[in-house]
Amino acid sequence: MMDVALAGGTAQPVPSQRLFSGAGLLALPLIVLLAVVYVCPVGVMLADSFTDPQPGLQQYQRMIEHPVYLQVLARTFRLAVVVTAATAICGFPVAYYCTIARPAVARIALGLLFVPFWASTVVRTYALMVILGRTGILNGALLWAGLISRPTQFLFHTATVQLAMVQILLPFFVLPVYAGLRTIDLSLLSAAEGLGAPPWQVFRRIYLPLSLPGLFTGALIVFVFCFGFFITPTLLGGRRDVTIAMVIMAQFEGQLDWGFGAALSTVLLACTLVAVLMMLRVAKQDSNR
């Protein structure tokens, strides 16, 4: 992710002198922690997927023999793409607005964006159920206004899941994008205009390309989050909205089939890595153009 942020067009010279030579040591505790809580479990998971209950590839074979698992994976991927795109479309104008608003207004806008952070995803998802449920606020309002005669079920649709995920993930997108947009020198826009570019060309040729590093960072965060989402789809989705994370949970909790759970997790991890690498590749090409 570091790489995406740095791949951008801003021409900051890299300081040639380190602050002080021991700085690397300060990062050591975090590196150790990451090794213990991240690298080790992933290793165990990988090992499990090939050895539990007996050595061999049978867990992966099972995955291919039952197409339902790959279907769920594909559906999760589609969900991630849709939610990332929707978050980007909703979040970009917000981030842009925060850069042009007066500082005080921008601070309030960013603050409001973060209020939901104080509650956990579970609470926020339940809140949406309260709003969208049969006896929820939305139905109440629509009935009162006479727009509908019977309560409508807004829950358990794919669109509801997507809406909720966009709402939950928006801050993760807006913040890096806002940070990226802030570094764009606004005199470049004037310069482009003065050189004959109408407003939409200024946006397309100057503003958008310069905001890409931030956009990629934000999109990457959202995309990776989407792949692992299960609370929101579990609570708000219907039977068609099962994600790969939900299936994995079921293996560990319900079926107690750790080997198969590990194999599914490995595939999920591999897919995420491939997607991230592809996005990084695109970002790099774009900034070298």
Added chain:
Amino acid sequence: MNMAADLGFSGAGVRSGTCLVLDRLTRSYPDGTVALRGLSLSVPAGRIVSLLGPSGSGKTTTLKMIAGFDKPDSGSITLAGRDISRTPPHMRDIGMVFQNYALFPHMSVFDNVAFPLRMRHRARRDIETVVQEALALVELQGVAARLPRQLSGGQQQRVALARAIVFRPQLLLMDEPLGALDRQLRKSVQSELKRLQRQLDLTVVYVTHDQEEAMFLSDEIAIVQNGQIVQCGAPAALYDAPESVFVAGFLGESNFLGGTLAEAGAGRAIVTLPDGRQMRGRSAAPMSAGRAVSVLIRPEKLQVHVASRAPGREVNVLAGRIDLVNFLGGAVEYEVDLDGPRLTARVHLRASAATFAVGDPVVLHVEPQDCLVFPTP
């Protein structure tokens, strides 16, 4: 360079007529700052006109108005006979070089320079030729493929210039374009700029803090003070006949002697200094006797003589003592203490010129036509 003529990318001889007219522009900001108070200016085609003035006097604001990035509260802007006051910036056909250059960091040098042509939907083949030509003009052919951050400050400055002139705008605006360059480089870029301006017959409005730069580059200098142009004219005219103490003080170096007007008439004035000595000079404005005045004397107009060999003249002779000697290379500057007032005299070093040391008694002399008398503001 024949191709240049074919594409219309070369000078067409000095045009005549007026390119740009600013008529009584005003602009105030919501916080109450008045940036422009009725600024008027006329820029002849094919000339460089510099806006010179102290910080905050409204130079940048004026350029923004011309470019269209800001709108005047009242007044009009006419470019080549067309009122452009309400025209959006991208339709004004004006090139601009920003102080920080504003090069597009994600585009190569070539793409930066090609940008205005692409926005004008020029044919691909044309673009290639015209861009290469513009880069050749600023001697940057070799770096077309680089990104701006891979260039030195001077090279970036030249890319910005190439980009601003590649589409042959009717007018070129430059806001302190050399501010970020070191002195050595500034000098050479100034000469280069002047050559290009003549070669391409550009009309330029140039903003600078630097009076030497303004005098070197400009056909005309407009002195801006407080959102107005207080005097406009050829550099020599402004230097020799400033209309106010402000202009005199801003352009070139100057000595001022305070006094009272003893006699005035027919453009001539006699001033009594506080110690009773009298000076003769030209009056810059009609004034009546008894008024407080300032006498302007340029340092190079003062002659320094050995005290014992005073010139056999009675007028404008001031005795004093050398207080400080500043060596400037080709010239030397003497600060002379006149028992109260101090004057700076600049003497070019020639083999025959006498030199003085600190403490030497001297006599200063200045011709009456080189003493300009202003009412003290």
